[in-house]
Amino acid sequence: MQQRKITFIGAGNMAQAIVAGLVSSGYPASLITVCAPSEHHRAALAARYGVNHHGDNAAGAHDADVIVLAVKPQLMAEVCRQLAATVDFSGKLVLSIAAGVNVSRFYALLGENLAIVRIMPNTPSLVGKGLSGLFAPSGVSESDRAFSADLMCAVGKICWVEDESGINGVIAAAGSAPAYFFLFMDAMQQQAVSMGFDEPTARMMVLQAASGAAALAEANPDQPFSVLRQNVTSKGGTTAAALQVFEQQQLNHTIAEAMQAAVARAEEMEKSF
Ligand SMILES: NC(=O)C1=CN([C@@H]2O[C@H](COP(=O)(O)OP(=O)(O)OC[C@H]3O[C@@H](n4cnc5c(N)ncnc54)[C@H](O)[C@@H]3O)[C@@H](O)[C@H]2O)C=CC1
Ligand SMILES: O=C(O)[C@@H]1CCC=N1
Structure with missing residues (x-):
């Protein structure tokens, strides 16, 4: 992978996930800078991963080759305006991981000739199991595309969207999705505790079932999820009884509605931020 100076604007959950994955995959920490107003946030990251940190975004971004915009969507316009006032973006690659802020908005904020790639990662990047969707407008060079892809491959798998x-589809299916699974796992853990297990045992059972199911699916790439599900489901047995409840409660419909709500919210954010 090309080695470029990367500056993260924002030092929260997602910046940390990417920095952690990058450093543990061997990317030199000395080439990474994190910027955030909170001394506590950025110093914690710097101490943990050996990266540089700065309280002033523009100063931190000044000599960067790549600027990763990792602040909340509602702060993006203000942060970009401040950067644009002093930083020359020509020759720099900008990567935005924000939900709901369009490329056209970045052109308006940072200039029409901007080299920008939008990336939608997720928090499992922290442990190298991320999934990132990438979108590059037509003017972005092959070298910048390759760098963006390599960067996110360091923390998981990637897919490009045309x-x-x-x-927004990536947000619904992967960016927000860890939260869906945590919701499910939390509900299962609570029920296991209600059935008499202590919390650590309940957590271990749920977690092992979840990671075991994911590992089984990974080990059998040709088997649809529906077949893997059928393999667990004995006719007239316990799994069938549980699945019948999900079906009666129209779980599939609920999931579809939830994913559509994530897309709708992203579209709404595109108009607001
Ligand atoms: N958390 C997630 O699972 C995912 C988040 N994202 C996107 O990543 C972005 C960041 O989200 P999180 O990391 O979850 O948020 P967060 O709240 O954990 O982190 C935001 C960071 O921005 C910093 N910050 C605040 N004002 C700033 C300023 N003026 N200049 C520089 N830094 C400033 C904060 O100190 C904090 O470190 C958002 O745009 C979100 O849409 C994308 C995919 C997944
Ligand atoms: O909830 C959010 O808006 C961000 C984007 C995907 C995951 N977290």
Whole structure:
């Protein structure tokens, strides 16, 4: 992978996940800078991963080759305006990981000739198990595309989307998705505790079932999830009884509605931020 100076603007959950994955995959920490107003946030990251840190975004971004915009969407316009006032973006690659902020918005904020790639990662990047969707507008060079892909491959798997709207699909299917699984796992743990297990045992059972199911699916790439599900489901047995409840409660419909709500919110954010 090309080695470029990378500056993260924002030092929160997602910046940390990417920095952690990068450093543990061997990317030189000395080439990474994190910027955030909170001394506590950025110093914690610097101490943990050996990266540089700065309280002033523009100063931190000044000599960067790559600027990763990792602040909340509602702060993005203000942060970009401040950067644009002093930083020359020509020759720099900008990567935005924000939900709901379009490339056209970045052109308006940072200049029409901007080299920008939108990336939608997720928090499992922290442990090298991320999934990132990437979108590059037509003017972005092969070298910048390759760098963006390599960067996110360092923390998980990637997929490119042809149209920018595809990023919102990635949000629904992967960016927000760890939270869906945690919701499910939390509910299962609570029920296992209600059935008499102590919390650590309940957590271990749920976690092992979840990671075991994911590992089984990974080990059998040709088997649809529905077949793997059938393999657990004895006719007239316990799994069938449980699945019948999910079906009666129209779980599939609920999941579809939830994912559509994530897309709708991203579209709404595109109009607001
Ligand atoms: N958390 C997630 O699972 C995912 C988040 N994202 C996107 O990543 C972005 C960041 O989200 P999180 O890391 O979850 O948020 P967060 O709240 O954990 O982190 C935001 C960071 O921005 C910093 N910050 C605040 N004002 C700033 C300023 N003026 N200049 C520089 N830094 C400033 C904060 O100190 C904090 O370190 C968002 O745009 C979100 O849409 C994308 C995919 C997944
Ligand atoms: O909840 C959010 O808006 C961000 C984007 C995907 C995951 N977290």
